[in-house]
Amino acid sequence: MQTQLKVQQDVKDFLNEFKVKMSIYNVVFRDDRKKNTLSILSLDMLPVERKEILKKLELTDYCEGPVKDTLNGLPPMWVFGKHYKGKEIYIKISIGFENLPVICISFHIAEFAISYPFKN
Template sequence: MSTQTEVETFLKDFKEKMKFWDVLFRDERGKNVQALVDLELRPIERKAILEALEIKDYSEGPLEEKLI
């Protein structure tokens, strides 16, 4: 589990990079599309959610990503 400082630093860095590089969403992965359906979110809402993340939203991780 990450410390509060690590999470705060990650969020700050991530948001700065997102302003410059934007975000690539992997829509071709079925599990990502299904997660949007399950959460009743439209794809256009994803970036606003990322921009609004705060330390209180952290729960665990980082988890190892397995690309198929």
């Protein structure tokens, strides 16, 4: 079992790599998923705002991961949460494939309360 410090470092490393790669290759949002689209509409959120939220993710927003992606065959997924306009947003992201954009699989209003292991 990984120590808490190791997990924290892994999360920081992932976020750093994710943000750098996003700045180079951009991000693909899975807008084909109905709950993602409905959440964006109900929050009256612009596409640029979603990307800004991803840029601001930090260790304390971490929920779980890495999680193996058995559905899409992507590299491992990581789950985070953020608050926006009084709502908790569930965010699932992947580094994606080499030389291609990062992937945001889920970006929607949380269906359940999110647990944040590194938030005080």
